[in-house]
Amino acid sequence: MSVTLLAGISRTTEPQAMLRRFLALDATVTGVNGLAYVTSSGPLGRLLGIDGTFLFGVGVFLVLFAAGVGLLANRRQAPRPAVKVVVEANLLWAVLSVAALLFWFGPTTAGAVWIPAQALTVAGFAVLQWSALRRI
Secondary structure (H helix, E strand, O other): OOHHHHHHHHHHHHHHHHHHHHHHHHHHHHHHHHEEEHHHHHHHHHHOOOHHHHHHHHHHHHHHHHHHHHHOOOOOOOOOHHHHHHHHHHHHHHHHHHHHHHHHOOOOOOHHHHHHHHHHHHHHHHHHHHHHHHHO
16 A cells, blocks of 8 residues: 555545544455455465465455444544444454464465565554544
């Protein structure tokens, strides 16, 4: 994710619009990731060194989570408690990803790069969403 993209997304004087944009970005990235896990769990599992069945289940969860975040992004005023749940879920995902890397998974080199990269991305979504929510 580039700084230029984030600057363009956050360019508004209305914090609610900024929050909706960050939620929409989260929903899009999470949904695409989830669909990739669902449709290609076997090959991606082998590439990352993670069980394909586990990856498929994670993909289903991510698609459902993305749909919920997308619904929030499409509301004129996203309810504060629901956005807090999304922020907390994103932070939990990031922490669990790193914990799984350290204590559970035995990933390939690609997996050892991918897992922290996606954890940082998800943590970044949480920070952006929380900062926009605080401005409202």
